[in-house]
Amino acid sequence: MTGLSASTVTVITNSLLERGALVAEAMSDFAGARRGRPQVRLSANPAHAAAAVIFLGLDTIEITLADYAGTVVASEVESTPTHELSANELTDAVISVLRRLLDRQGSGLAPLGRIAIGVEGIVDADGQTLLSSPVTGRSDVRLGQALENAFGASVEIANESNMIAEALRWKAPDRYGTDFASVLLSVGVGMGLYLNGKLFSGVRSSAVEFGHTCYKPDGALCRCGRRGCIEAYAGLQAIWRTATGGDQSKMPSQDLPENALELLMAKARGTDGPERHAFREAGNAIGIGLSNLFTMFDPIPLVFTGPGAAGLDLMMESIKAALAKTSYGLPVTVSIIDSYPDYRALIREGGLMRALVFLDHTMPGLGEIRERAALPD
Amino acid sequence: MTGLSASTVTVITNSLLERGALVAEAMSDFAGARRGRPQVRLSANPAHAAAAVIFLGLDTIEITLADYAGTVVASEVESTPTHELSANELTDAVISVLRRLLDRQGSGLAPLGRIAIGVEGIVDADGQTLLSSPVTGRSDVRLGQALENAFGASVEIANESNMIAEALRWKAPDRYGTDFASVLLSVGVGMGLYLNGKLFSGVRSSAVEFGHTCYKPDGALCRCGRRGCIEAYAGLQAIWRTATGGDQSKMPSQDLPENALELLMAKARGTDGPERHAFREAGNAIGIGLSNLFTMFDPIPLVFTGPGAAGLDLMMESIKAALAKTSYGLPVTVSIIDSYPDYRALIREGGLMRALVFLDHTMPGLGEIRERAALPD
DNA sequence: CTACTTTTTTCGATCCTCGAAAAAAAGAGG
DNA sequence: CCTCTTTTTTTCGAGGATCGAAAAAAGTAG
Known part of the structure; x- marks a missing residue:
């Protein structure tokens, strides 16, 4: 992959092994009983550092702890009314869950090197401050600084959708290639x-x-205050609003029954009533949005995730209809459309990969190496 | 810029000078009469290669010839009814203008190394075939191959807007930075x-x-066959259609008076009638489109070019109104909005830079160098 | 003409990388 | 248990890129 010769790889890996940090000789001796000198298997050294992934959802804090080799060592989901908490209370809640998880591990885990946070909403460019998020009513929540102070590990906050795309990129690089979108x-x-x-x-x-x-x-x-957004037609609360004949000039209700999506899907699949119409309208909004995207750059593989992906069948027809409208007679064909409802798992995996890759890139000593070689990111 | 030391630069430039191709010692001896050993000024060697830039517009073929140092040596604009020509006739027309220009130069010009073509419309990924363009009714015009056969120089066809952006990037890198859009x-x-x-x-x-x-x-x-496109409100013919109360469900007229834009602007500036409304509507379409763009990635500097930029004052209010609608209370502020009506000059400059940069990257011998060093593009 | 200034070039040293050769670590077979 | 074969890893010397220091060059200032 790097284009380096075997001899050069030896020199480099040996220097890494000598430092005893990133890389360790893997004991997994499943050599496969082949002839010849067996390959030396190297692996990321679990003892190099640890990483934490935090998913911040509405009324949910989910934290996963993993070692540098990527093995998940602990995980916990805590229900908290995030929306009722002040910025400081929310920060403290996150800190206490993570501290509990770390304490439970004791000294068996390497020091925490990086914390990746996935959250719905808008984050500043540095990935340190939550500018605006439906998870909390507050704006400018400086979660990054607070966690860094508490744990001495650097922090990246990112939009959950970015984490999902990251996970898909690692899970199936062949299928999705260098260009794809996850919705x-x-x-x-x-x-x-x-x-x-x-x-x-x-x-x-x-x-x-x-x-x-x-x-x-x-x-x-x-919800964002503007009118006509895709989300105002295709978000769960928006679909509910359309299906129940709610006033489109008022904010969609936040108080939906627990199983609102299941109720809507069941009715929509049963009869051609307002529920089915609401999903069609949602599909149309998504379809037009995707069509605009594909007008800017060409069609790319699509992956739908999240609970709403369970109702994709109810939207697919109108999505495809919107995409089928061609410009100058040039066809728009999307080669791959996948559905992957378990978005929480994807956020965990994507967040973990981002954290681990960050640890790779901040390996002690890399600074000097990079300075000399002017390496790209 | 490269981070190399002066001694290394000596070695490299000397090897380039020995080959006598890309680089030449500049005779311009405007040393400025400073103390000390004077600097050796190097310049691109005009004799290395020549480049041609072709602008293909409705009923217009414009060709510019330049040497490797970027000096324009010849230029010609030819009026031809491009829309009435077959694919082959169009190709032949372009070839004959370029051949005439080259013949006139005689042997004073280095051999033609690259042809860059700017055109409105959609081009295939290789930049060889015109898939669809309002300049010609035909689709799949294989202009690239034909010109390459005729002149032995490689060809890149690109959308005129890309050429414009390229030109702005070279003209004012400080002002527009790494992120900007030209409309x-x-x-x-x-x-x-x-x-x-x-x-x-x-x-x-x-x-x-x-x-x-x-x-x-x-x-x-x-014009593209779809409904509701931005161009269906903000294109010249569309503004005319709106102003004259034309049927929005029919294609906009192709037969506009020569000075249609001036007529519209004069009336719109005079009275608050249908003309002014048409520009407002155009501005709204552009504004919403830009707002969508800035929702996907943050606001970036904007440059308006082309004849319509002369009427920017009539659209600016509605453009800004559309941009001002905020999401989640986060402000959208565009730092720079410039107007640069002479788009033809920009296409010439941008096309020339693309052609010259291509020649840089295909310097004889570079292949081996790059193979060894695994250089980026 | 000499002193000074500034830039360019040369030179030896260092580091990275490679291919060929050597060494190592296994299984296969007797 | 020993030797042969296979496969991988490692060592070693060579080549090339790059650098800093020193030397040379090419002017101006006086």
Whole structure:
């Protein structure tokens, strides 16, 4: 992969082994009983560092702890009314869960080197401050600094959709290639976008706010305060609003029954009533949004994740209809459309990979090496 | 800039000078009469190669010839009814103009190394075939291959908006930085997009088809065959259609008076009638489109070019109004909005730079060097 | 003409990388 | 248990890129 010869690889890996940090000789001796001198298997050294992944959802704090080799060593989900907490209370809640998890591990785990946080909402460009998120009513929550002070580990906060795209990129690089989009269908409508083999993110802030792209000028009121956003038609609360004939000029209700999505899907699948219409409208909004995207750059593989992906069948027809409208007679064909409802697992995996890759890139001594060689990221 | 030491630069430039190709010692001895040993000024060697830039517009073929140092040596504009020609006739017309220009230069010019073509429309990913363009009714015009056969120089066809962005990047790198967008307001509405210091283009085809992004679902009919595109409100013919109360469900008229834009602007500036309303509507479409873009990635400097930029004052209010609608209370402020009506000059300059940079990158012998060093593009 | 200033070039040293050769670590077979 | 074969790893010397220090060059200032 690097283009280096075997002899050079020896020199480099030996110097890494001597430092005893990143790389360790893997004991897994499943050599496979082949002839010849067996290969020396190297692995990431679990003792090099530890990483934490935090998912911050509405009323949910989920924390996963892993070693540098990527093995998950602990995990915990805590229910807290995030929306009722002040910025400081929310920060403290996160700190206490993570501290409990770390204490339980004792000295068996390497020191925590990086914390990756996935959250719905908008994060500043440095990935340190939560500018705006439906998880908390507060803005400018300086979670990054607080966690860094508490644990001495650097922090990255990122939009959950970016984490999902990252996970898919690692899980199935062959299937999705260097360019694909993941669409998260939940209360919000998010997108993670990989272009040219790199996560596409804002110039200053972090997220590709696909859900707040305008579908109908002066259309339905969105949670964000604007009108006509895709999310104002395709978010869970918006689908509920459309299906129940709610006023489109008022904010969609936050108080949905626990199983709102299941109720909507059941009715929509049963009869061709307002529920089915609501899903169609959601599909149309998503389809137009995707069509606009594919007008800017060509069609790329799509992955739908999140609870809403369970209702994809109810939206697919209108999504495809919107995509089928061609410009100058040039066809728009999307080669791959996948559904992957378990978005929480993807956020865990994507967040972990981001944290681990960060640890790779901040290996002690790398600074001097990079300075000399002017290596790319 | 490269980070190399002066001694290394000596070695490299000397090897280039020995080959006598790319680099030559500049005779311009404007040393400035300073003390000490005078610097050796190097320049691109004009005799290394020549480049041609072709602008293919509606009823217009414009060709510019330049040497490797970037000096324009000849230029010609030819009026031809491009729309009435077959694919072969169009190709032949271009070839004959370029051949005439080259013949006139005689042996004074280095051999033609690269041809860059800027055109409105959609080009295939290789930049060889015109898939669809309003300049010609035909599709799949294999202009690249034909010119390469005729002149033995490699060819790149690109969307004119990309050329414009490229030119701005070279003209004022400090002002526009690594991220900016140029919006071309003409018969069509185009965009050139620089992101992360690189021209953003489609994964497969070439252009950022901003103008064919959907503004109003099921809205006015566009030249492209779809409904509600930005261009169906902000293209010149579309503004004319709106101002004259034309049927929005029919294609906009192709037969506009020569000075249609001037007529519209004069009336719009005079009275608050249908003309002014048409510009407002155009501004709104552009504004919503830009707002969507800035929702995906943060606000970046904007440059408006093309004849329509002369009417920017009539659209600015509604553009800014659309941009001002905030999401989650986060402000959208565009730091720089420039107007640069002479788009033809920009296409010439941008095309020339692309051609010259290509020649840099295909310098004889570079292949082996790059193979060894695994250099980036 | 000499002193000074500034830039370029030369030179030896260092580091990275490679291919060929040597060494190592296993299984296969007697 | 020993030797042969196979496969991988490692060592070693060579080549090339790059650098800093020193030397040379090419001017101006007086």
